[in-house]
Amino acid sequence: MVRSLLIRGMLVGILAGLLAFGFARVFGEPQVDAAIAFEESHAGKEEAKPAPAMNMSKPGMSMPAAQADQGGEEELISRPMQASYGLLTGVLVYGTALGGIFALVFAFAQGRLGSLSPRATAATVAAIGFAAVVIVPQLKYPANPPAVGNPDTIGPRTALYFIVMALSILVVIAALNTANRLAPSLGRWNANLVAALAYGVVMAAAMLIMPGIHEVPADFSANVLWNFRIATLGIHAILWATMGLVFGALAQKLLQPASTR
Template sequence: MTGRLLSRGMIAGISAALLAFVFARFFGEPQVNLAIAFESAKDLAAGDPPEPEIISRGIQASFGLLTAAVMYGAAYGGIFATIFAFAYGRVGRFSPRALSALLAAAAFVVFVLVPDLKYPPNPPAVGLPSTIGLRTGAYFGMIALSLCAAAASYMV
């Protein structure tokens, strides 16, 4: 049963990733291109040399974005299916649909909503470059704190 759930979870994650890819391609990439143009103009005005392009933007915006989205979708779908398989029958008397909705809502609150309220994730170009490590650590620390608080509240 767990193997079937895992494969179905991964397929669902890949399906969601394909939708996310289409959205990111048409709505996200134009904004990324504007940000790159802004940073390039700022660097040019400051007299800094342009950074070398290791991987072209065309590859990043197409095959790279698709590959990353599909890999993350498969991973998150597999993780969700594994957690569902563990929780089913152990967490109340919920139907499979209700349990999956409850787990998805709990994951959203724990991993997205609570950490974003305190430390929203910033792209590296926002803020001081010397604080990237500190901001990243604070954000992941907030995720860990949120996860611990959720586990404690479940135990209570």
């Protein structure tokens, strides 16, 4: 049964990746192009400044060689390739992996979230996953387009983002266990409210403790930044909604006989 769910989850993940690619191509890529144009304009201004005196610390290096050493790197993947096949490959791989993980989580959660049908369980898992994996981490460390952020800090920034994501997942698991324990005494609805409140308090405290990152250039377009972040959330929303709805329908047919449905 788990194998059948896993296959369905990965197939739905491919469908979700295709839908997310279409959304990203229409709404996300224009914001990336605008950010790249901003970065290139600033690079042009830097190049227009008077060149400093020749550095004589490297004997035998002529001025053209020094300039090539600083900015002569060739682009490995063209921008059109990144925005088409590169983007498609990335979202398909991500969607397939997400579909497989979602199917495994669904198989574990089915029957442990009360008397929910497979379709309702899938929708619940998708809603909780979208909130815990996407919404909450991006409240603290939102997605940024090119030209935003210091390249030297990309490692620490990525680590902080994944720390918040991992913590959010762990706190969600603890909150769900708490809700199951409190359900017999408080009732399912009240137990869920207590668990949600506990999750919110713990994550709010954690995000207040963790360091902030403020690297957006002062003259960067606020509209481009806002639209990019909205497009990023939209891509994830399509992925998780497709998993919750389409996979839920497939799981309903697989797990419940037609007569029961």
